[in-house]
Amino acid sequence: MELGKRDPVTGRTTTGHEWNGIEELDTPVPRVVLFFLAVATLFSVIYWVLMPAWPLGWTYTKGLLGFSDRAVVAQAVHDAATERGVWTDRIANSDFAQIEADPALMRSVKETGRTLFADNCAVCHGTEGSGGPGFPNLSAKAWLWGGSPDQIAETIRVGINAENPDTRSSQMLAFGRDGILTRPQVNDVVAYVRSLSGLEPGAGSTPERIEAGREVFAANCVACHGDAGKGNHEVGAPDLTDANWLYGSDVQSVFNTVHGGRQGHMPHWQNRLTPVDVKILALYVQSLGGKTP
């Protein structure tokens, strides 16, 4: 290979270097590259002059615009709060009845409640509030602790079996495991409880057994669930006569509940949501289940 050989395709000469057959053309750097290098550099220099840019020991060049991320964020947060304050202040200062009587305010509650619910509650209760095994269905009107906005707000604030000092506490005892009831007694009361809501009787669920279960129920369960099994909002005892089953309605599930007990847990939100957010959520959650408490 001779030095400065001419390449027939481009008409350029090569540099004379050659590595295992690879050569290089002596093409000058295209003008457009230098042009864009200049443009990009100019842009950067101007940006450095205007904005915080270069470190100077303990400080840095502040830039001619005096721009500061912190200030911008603080201002944006302030502006957003002011804008929202138009209606959130009214939420804060009104009771639930007043809020519910104001259709415009309720529209904001519904809009905001939906995202608040989806971001904070949906992980357990589902995006539609329909719950799942162990997580109550909030759209079924089957309230454990009461369905008025005040009651719901209190549940959100303090949680259930949570670490809040005011927490709502409830415990279904482990009647079988802890030896309070014998195994036949557990089977009897399971048959009786399932009969309360008119479920298909399971295997071995004879009328005699249901009768026996009624006596077991009267002796052990009515304290929380009430004489008719209608439940009690004061202790979070569920209504056993309706079609809602927190842990399942089949014989095995009900047996597990009576035998091993249940202690559901809902975290408290007192320090994570603002009082206004709790109020909005209470109204939103109530709207999922209709108005009747």
Next chain:
Amino acid sequence: MIAGLTKGERQLSLAVLTVLALCGLAFAAIGHDDPIGTHGFIILLVAIGLACVVIAGYYAPEPDKEQLSRYYDDPTRAGIVLAMAWAVFGLFFGVWVAALLAWPELTFDAAWSSFGRIRPVHTTGVIFGFGGNALIATSLHVLQRTTRARLPDQFSPWFVLIGYNLFCVLAVSGYFMGLTQSKEYAEAEWYADIWLVIVWVVYFLIYIRTLQRRKEPHIYVANWYYMAFILVVAILHIVNNLAVPVSFGHAKSYSLFSGVQDAMTQWWYGHNAVAFFLTAGFLGMMYYYLPKRAGRPIFSYRLSIISFWGIVFMYMWAGSHHLHYTALPQWVQTLGMTFSVILLVPSWASAGNALATLNGAWGKVRDDATLRFMMVAAVFYGLSTFEGSFMAIRAVNSLSHYTDWTIGHVHAGALGWVAMISFGSIYALVPWMWKRERMYSSKLIEVHFWLALAGTVVYVFSMWNSGIIQGLMWRTYNESGTLAYSFVDSLVAMHPYYIARTFGGLLFLLGALVGCYNIWMTIRQAGGRVVLQGPDVDEPALAPIALQAGE
């Protein structure tokens, strides 16, 4: 393998393997109740297995003078096979982890298959397993051909290749067990990191020792890039992995940095890993195999040089663009953003230099899928570097950051650029290395090319869509001044794109499998060795070299 080593090197191998086995034994003994114990056993088994190989070949005749005067390509051949094996492994886990995002139940309730574990298995498998092996294999080939010097010895390239793969195995098996430093692309724990440093220093020494003995007056630009890759990755790896182990018997360690300093160190590392591992190394690959395959001279020597220095200088500043609008001081963000913008110029200059080199060879690009792989790689390099500089602008980043747009950008680079230039180079290299006239099937290279291109396009487009929708949903307010969408709403919107992305990844994986088959059949091709007439003539490196006039 062993027949290529001299007597002294066989003894050295046994000595090194004994030390390695003792280290493994010590870890296995001290860390019996810790994942480090499992790793001790793996190290011990690897060392014993390799020692058996060395002992089995110990009394084989030594290589003669003629053999020692030729280029030493055994490690390159092994590296190609390893790279393809890691490609299939890493891409398979990529498809799996993509599918997990659409169908979360695909973990099958196992801990080892949870997202947090198989995601780094995927990234380490493709970046370090596939990319790293491809870089080591090609760099050893390019280094010898462009210096006309044999590798300095036979032991150290094997030490680098096997040692590097041991690092990859320790890293990946650690993730399955739940080990991680929680640093992206630097998840491997302290002992694996220390091992990699030793391997990497030997790798660098191979380069230096070969370049010292070169018979070409100039160092070709590909070697500049490979050298930058090796040197800077060493610096990045050491600094970012500075950590204090809980004890020498525990796998867990704690980083030397904390808070925003830790974040900045991590992204200085992370972005320069992109720069020097995924860019500089593969540019080295491109600068050799593309002009070689095209049979054209490099478009502009000067452009190669200014691009090299531009890329090397500019990238070092750019890492902070990963931390826009965070606790990182704004002036650091400014520097990261502005240098990222300037960086576009040398990046495009490199891509342009590659594409302009093809002038006069576009007919070949049309007919030869191997060269087309490299051409498309250069195009994707240009596309993703433009996108990268664009996304580094703070205003753009406020939309794109934390969204799938970033994932799309990374894969435009990783699939479109890194993997495509590797496949193209490997298809060029395999017939040279195994002395075949050509690949087993050029049709299958076509099939691989179109699968890879289709997979990349489907993947990148779905992530662009998904990312921009996500970004917009996260910043849309309703009339009440509340965010209009919950996070769950944005997940629901992502779902179809996650399915499309999985499909794109699957196409890419299928392409790689086709490539493996093709390479395997080329290696096994009937007819044995053909005398090579191609462009990669193996002259004995010791043959007298006539210097050109004036050099």
